[in-house]
Amino acid sequence: MICSICRRFWDRRGSYREAAGRSTSVTEQTIDQIEADYDRCNPKQATLFVRKSVSYQTLPTPHHCHRVIPGTMLSSLMVKISVLSMGTLCLFSSIHSNLPSYIKADIAAPVLEPAVNNLRRSTLALTDGRREQQESPASLRSQVTADAMKYKSTHSGESLSYRVEISDSSENVLPSGFSKAMYQIDKSKRYDTCAIGAGLSGTVFAERSANVLGEDVLVIDARPHIGGNCYDFWDQKTGILRNQYGSHLFHTKMKHVWDYVTSNPNAPDWKRWYHYKFGEIHRDQKGSKKVDYVPIPPNIMTVNRLLDLDIQTPEEMDEWLKTVQIPCPEETGCVNAEQMAKSRVGEELYKLIFEGYTIKQWEKHPRDLDASVTARIPVVSSFDPRYFSDKWQALPGEGYTAWFAAMLDHPNIDVVLSTDFFDHKSHLEQVCDRIIYTGPIDRYFEQEGMEKLEYRGIKFTEERHFNHPGYLLPTPVLNYPGLETNYTRSIEYKQYLHRPSPHTLVVREESYSAGSDGDPYYPVPNQRNRELYAKYQVLAEKLEATGRIQFVGRLANYKAIDNALKLFDETAEARLARGRKKIQ
Amino acid sequence: MICSICRRFWDRRGSYREAAGRSTSVTEQTIDQIEADYDRCNPKQATLFVRKSVSYQTLPTPHHCHRVIPGTMLSSLMVKISVLSMGTLCLFSSIHSNLPSYIKADIAAPVLEPAVNNLRRSTLALTDGRREQQESPASLRSQVTADAMKYKSTHSGESLSYRVEISDSSENVLPSGFSKAMYQIDKSKRYDTCAIGAGLSGTVFAERSANVLGEDVLVIDARPHIGGNCYDFWDQKTGILRNQYGSHLFHTKMKHVWDYVTSNPNAPDWKRWYHYKFGEIHRDQKGSKKVDYVPIPPNIMTVNRLLDLDIQTPEEMDEWLKTVQIPCPEETGCVNAEQMAKSRVGEELYKLIFEGYTIKQWEKHPRDLDASVTARIPVVSSFDPRYFSDKWQALPGEGYTAWFAAMLDHPNIDVVLSTDFFDHKSHLEQVCDRIIYTGPIDRYFEQEGMEKLEYRGIKFTEERHFNHPGYLLPTPVLNYPGLETNYTRSIEYKQYLHRPSPHTLVVREESYSAGSDGDPYYPVPNQRNRELYAKYQVLAEKLEATGRIQFVGRLANYKAIDNALKLFDETAEARLARGRKKIQ
Ligand SMILES: Cc1cc2nc3c(=O)[nH]c(=O)nc-3n(C[C@H](O)[C@H](O)[C@H](O)COP(=O)(O)OP(=O)(O)OC[C@H]3O[C@@H](n4cnc5c(N)ncnc54)[C@H](O)[C@@H]3O)c2cc1C
Ligand SMILES: Cc1cc2nc3c(=O)[nH]c(=O)nc-3n(C[C@H](O)[C@H](O)[C@H](O)COP(=O)(O)OP(=O)(O)OC[C@H]3O[C@@H](n4cnc5c(N)ncnc54)[C@H](O)[C@@H]3O)c2cc1C
Incomplete structure (x- = not known):
């Protein structure tokens, strides 16, 4: 059942229309009313993500999100498009099952057309109705509040409600970041290379294999999104671009690595940024x-x-x-x-x-x-405030995920998300000429009955400060070296590239011993683990000798690699050499 | 008339007492009630400053202010003491005409005694009933709100009111910063040195003359406070230490200057601080x-x-x-x-x-x-982010004014505020062996009928963001190099030494041509002014040759002196040499 009152959208010119094709201009319509209208909709409806980002380039602003709330899966749909940005545009629309024709008919504003076309494409590409995460009505409301805030000048003397919301990071809605992502392996296909993991390692191997070797590539990831640990997205409640698994700063000493990451003409620009x-x-x-x-x-x-x-x-x-x-x-x-x-x-x-x-x-x-x-704790004998000293330091202008999406957007590359390698291991071993495994090495050799490697996990606590236009921390990242708090550091994503928002979001990190349920973050550097890893490595090398599998990346090599690209570009070159032979 | 409901005070142990000597403990008393109580008082009552700072050393916290609101001047007094700090202490008291005995009788908390004794002394020292500035009830209220805010955790999910108040800087209440300041010249006294201006120049000369030469010194200033342009105080509404005339960062390349400013054992410590x-x-x-x-x-x-x-x-x-x-x-x-x-x-x-x-x-x-x-616009060929490159860079831990107070606190030094030199010129020329003039040079030679020098003034706009615990700007000072705004820069005083407050205060600066009413800030660097200044200089040097007067400082020398101390310490040494001769 779709709430009819939601079948409207509102744009910055104040027009407020029926979504069915007729349009009525309600110039005095306020955001609060829309908010209220939205509230009357049934919040219990399941939320389904359109597994597609609005193309960043075509929108006037970087900030966007859109969701599909299905009444009956795929037959009756309500879509909410919300384009939040520097106070320019807030659009709600709700549509029935005949999504594509509706969109064509009703949303004409040229600035929206590309976005909507993307949305249409992505909705059509929706291959299964898998439910992703509940969308809380509170999160929708605060989007509106955020925008409303920009319409009322904070300087008008009106008072807004400053409040803090604390949650753990599992409450986030996670868009896949890749419009063409699939959620099931096409069992009829064969691949030259299968990358297990859509993180830096898997993505670099996939892109190189497809573009340089002309290979057919499959990338699968157990998570519902691309990007691995670098994954970022626009926070639903504050409009801030943020990472999900801790902050990531790109830095390299090697020109060919920098050239590589900036080489894709479809990827958004990188911005020089010196972490401090x-x-x-x-x-x-x-x-x-x-x-x-x-x-x-x-x-x-x-x-x-x-x-x-x-x-x-x-x-x-x-x-x-x-x-x-x-x-x-x-x-x-x-x-x-x-x-x-x-x-x-x-x-x-x-x-x-x-x-x-x-x-x-x-x-x-x-x-x-x-x-x-x-052994390598740094002391800087100058006034240089930078955290890294590498020559190239930058952030992808529209976020890491957008960069990954551009890298993976290749006709030869299939991306399958929310799919665990070990559920399909024997199939993949048959259809993949070569497997690039970027997951934890001990998980791969689980059946050997050896002990597990010890990892440290990170517990993230998110603090959203609503109606706090400035910054909460003195720097983008604040370390807590002392024992007076359990937190090891806090990250205020809004400070990266200084993107404005009427709110702010601080994510605090605690370190804990990662059990089987947590994400493995940092390998524990002690003798037991080094010796144990060496044993796994022997097993891995034996397998690698067959030429059918390669263990790469942060988790497979059991090292925190400061610059994953560096390693993977090098590895890729070795494979390139082999590849070229194959092509010739 | 005194509002009886105000004759109460509240301390952090939650006791709420009648001020008349009886005390009643109202443990559940909330700050909001006190606030409401205060509101019922007659806000029309004139506010008189007790011209005395609570001694910084004796209070547990740096933040303080106190005022006298007279019913009938000096005969019936209501005193409000407010000690605002990192959430520890908020005290209101109102008292009748018998101020000293009341204070003795009723405020027993040992931590307050020194403050109160100071207050008593200063109230006794009150020599005239000159009315200073109206105290707005809003300012008192927001003090309370500020403190209340610290009691309610912002993390409790409760929502506070974020709001912005804009005002020009003339609304500030200006404490003199010096407990022993007087407001009238004692016409019966003679002085070896009279410093016109209690800024850096006048203060350094006064201190050196008194301490090294054993001279009797008079310091007068037209403003109601010491410190000249470096003057700072704890902002009434936000609890933030801030300057009144733009931000001042101490920096010097010269060890003897650094040694000098840090030499006074009674002055609060300086903290290294690198401006950026x-x-x-x-x-x-x-x-x-x-x-x-x-x-x-x-x-x-x-x-x-x-x-x-x-x-x-x-x-x-x-x-x-x-x-x-x-x-x-x-x-x-x-x-x-x-x-x-x-x-x-x-x-x-x-x-x-x-x-x-x-x-x-x-x-x-x-x-x-x-x-x-x-000609000297700086370009830094490194990653050094510092604004100045001098070896010694610091801020006085408790503020500039506290430092000036310690420097001027000498039995041989009389400080007279709110007193213009030109109202007493002929008297001072008679009773002062030597005059150190640190005011504008063109004002000194006004009667010569020459043209005036051109100065630029600064228009300050203060923006208080209430219930905004973080920072509004990415750095303590933000420059606006472009023409998209009239502001030249903004200063967020809270960032200096990172003192906490639940609010923040940003002061925005615009440059304008200083007329006769504005404060002269920057001398305009053009040929006309240089030539005109040269003419004034000829007059000044002629007078200086008599040995009776010296023109020093920012305004008298018509130069923006980056490090006033440097110049004045040098000049002082020359005078010291002369002085020593005199003593021998
Ligand atoms: C908190 C943190 C901060 C960091 N900050 C920086 C930084 O600032 N700069 C920097 O250069 N480096 C940083 N690093 C290192 C950086 O994360 C790595 O270099 C890089 O992300 C490694 O990429 P990867 O592809 O090897 O691993 P990941 O990004 O972890 O990707 C591995 C992927 O494999 C998937 N996977 C695992 N097992 C399976 C399976 N069985 N089936 C399917 N998929 C599977 C996972 O879901 C994951 O998405 C940081 C690391 C951490 C932990
Ligand atoms: C906006 C601004 C920012 C600055 N920032 C810095 C900085 O970051 N670091 C730095 O080293 N320097 C800085 N300076 C320079 C610094 O202000 C001066 O070096 C220093 O304050 C000069 O002290 P002074 O005593 O000469 O002048 P002032 O501080 O101006 O003192 C002169 C005093 O004389 C008084 N006076 C004038 N005429 C009379 C009269 N007729 N009768 C009685 N009293 C009179 C005035 O009221 C005033 O209090 C800055 C200057 C400005 C304008």
């Missing part, structure tokens, strides 16, 4: 609590501000470091992470910046962790 | 409006982000600069500020960062301004 963050340092001083916010990794400013010093040159900084560093025992070298850290930054910085953080991150005291954990 | 700011750059790109926030002065990050470059080293930066710089004509050199700017940063950066700003700042196109105006 502060740490929130708590301490007792002269009997009273003090909080300082200082650059992380520590640079000259950090040291001067925390320790009341006046270091002014890299030479002075290095000299000062030498006076505080505590060398490791000559006989043994640094045997644990505490010794290693102190040998690099001395007692005071270790205590203020590294000790508590390490404990929270690994749930172990640094003295019980491998020296390798702190 | 972004510019908000608007431009059209590929047909659409774009806004970027980039570091100012431009450094490598600025250039890379604006122009899609990947400069990575100082050498690359300098090389790139050479390719864009437009050399000035060889015969003439740079003849105006436009040529000069382009010769330093090239066409593109000039347009994006300097042209519009210069036009707004001086109301003249760069081509009509002296080359000197842009």
